[in-house]
Amino acid sequence: MNRRIVARTGWLMLAAVAAALPAPEPSRAAEGAKIKVGLMLPATGTYAALGTAIENGFRLYVQERGGKLAGREIEFVRVDDESDPAKATDNVNKLIKRDHVDVLVGSVHSGVAMAMAKAAKDSGTLLIVPNAGADAITGSMCAPNIFRSSFSNWQPGYAMGEVVAKRGHRNVVTITWKYAAGDESVGGFREAFEKAGGKVVKELSLPFPNVEFQPLLTEIAATKPDAVYTFFAGGGAVKFVKDYAAAGLKGKIPLYGAGFLTDGTLEAQGPDAEGLLTTLHYADGLNTPRDAAFRQSYAKTFKLPPDVYAVQGYDAAQMLAVGLAAVNGDLGRKAEFIAALGKAPIESPRATFTLSPSHNPVQDIYLRQVVGKENKVIGVASKALADPGRGCKL
Numbered sequence: 001m002n003r004r005i006v007a008r009t010g011w012l013m014l015a016a017v018a019a020a021l022p023a024p025e026p027s028r029a030a031e032g033a034k035i036k037v038g039l040m041l042p043a044t045g046t047y048a049a050l051g052t053a054i055e056n057g058f059r060l061y062v063q064e065r066g067g068k069l070a071g072r073e074i075e076f077v078r079v080d081d082e083s084d085p086a087k088a089t090d091n092v093n094k095l096i097k098r099d100h101v102d103v104l105v106g107s108v109h110s111g112v113a114m115a116m117a118k119a120a121k122d123s124g125t126l127l128i129v130p131n132a133g134a135d136a137i138t139g140s141m142c143a144p145n146i147f148r149s150s151f152s153n154w155q156p157g158y159a160m161g162e163v164v165a166k167r168g169h170r171n172v173v174t175i176t177w178k179y180a181a182g183d184e185s186v187g188g189f190r191e192a193f194e195k196a197g198g199k200v201v202k203e204l205s206l207p208f209p210n211v212e213f214q215p216l217l218t219e220i221a222a223t224k225p226d227a228v229y230t231f232f233a234g235g236g237a238v239k240f241v242k243d244y245a246a247a248g249l250k251g252k253i254p255l256y257g258a259g260f261l262t263d264g265t266l267e268a269q270g271p272d273a274e275g276l277l278t279t280l281h282y283a284d285g286l287n288t289p290r291d292a293a294f295r296q297s298y299a300k301t302f303k304l305p306p307d308v309y310a311v312q313g314y315d316a317a318q319m320l321a322v323g324l325a326a327v328n329g330d331l332g333r334k335a336e337f338i339a340a341l342g343k344a345p346i347e348s349p350r351a352t353f354t355l356s357p358s359h360n361p362v363q364d365i366y367l368r369q370v371v372g373k374e375n376k377v378i379g380v381a382s383k384a385l386a387d388p389g390r391g392c393k394l
């Protein structure tokens with residue numbers, strides 16, 4: 001017999017054996033079962049608007065693809081986590097154990113997200129973090145099934161440390177909320193700023209989500225630093241920028257921040273935000289075809305301009321899509337999903353980025369200035385900045 005006949009006989013024999021066996025269980029992918037996405041975001045409290053923008057962005061990406069990713073319909077289960085770390089473990093366990101979600105998406109607050117990362121690591125559930133910057137999530141707590149579409153708290157802080165040093169400031173006071181995001185944002189700032197010869201002379205803080213800034217602003221006025229660096233976000237950022245101006249400090253002591261200070265907040269901050277310089281992985285005026293298409297689609301759907309949170313939500317969905325495409329919609333092939341997503345370029349409105357070995361975006365950090373109602377890009381503060389991923393062994 002020649003080779004071709006042997007091969008054909010082999011196939012016929014296989015076909016005969018297969019016909020005699022009971023039909024295999026159709027996999028969930030073959031059935032076309034829906035993919036359940038557990039959205040754990042704040043719908044109330046100081047970060048409520050951030051949660052809404054993330055959900056809008058995520059849904060927009062899915063909607064642009066007819067409600068399906070890799071041929072599978074997407075179904076949402078939502079939990080309002082209230083940005084409360086004390087409730088986070090119960091909340092995430094409901095999604096994992098009661099709702100049996102296929103993938104977790106959340107959250108905004110670092111403390112909440114760290115509880116999610118722990119539960120994801122313990123259960124093996126896929127987690128995509130669409131905001132919270134807790135350094136540990138892509139550091140000491142890193143895991144193959146945990147990804148981030150946003151940033152680490154270290155990143156914008158580090159970029160701003162270099163900018164503030166270059167602008168000639170030497171003595172800086174920092175002010176923030178006392179929890180992982182604030183501490184780590186200040187930590188990144190201090191690392192770069194002091195490496196460049198500057199000195200953080202005082203670290204001021206108040207508990208999250210308090211907004212009684214007055215005594216701390218009085219202390220800043222008395223200390224008379226060259227400049228102030230801050231991390232605040234959401235409703236707290238709106239009030240801080242207004243209070244800084246009302247205390248007579250605007251125009252006297254330059255205020256710098258991680259870009260959350262002025263993102264999604266400018267309508268409410270009005271002229272008190274004018275001129276502020278911040279660093280972030282997104283900006284207005286990027287003027288790329290990818291960003292323009294996203295902004296047009298977002299504005300048309302939600303009747304408001306997108307912000308950094310909307311981008312991070314959109315990219316979280318995009319990352320899920322990239323992984324799903326690699327496994328033909330079959331989440332049972334988790335190792336292949338993880339390998340594909342780990343090395344894929346993500347075509348974000350912010351600019352294309354890749355993931356670091358610990359699954360955090362390696363990305364340009366823009367320098368932005370508030371002009372009217374926009375965070376206008378005025379340059380790149382730090383090109384392709386990678387979080388060091390300290391403590392991550394993957």
Ligand code: PHB
Nearest residue numbers: 109110132133181233260
């Ligand atoms: C965080 O808690 O990690 C956090 C919250 C709001 C932001 C950025 C980071 O805008």
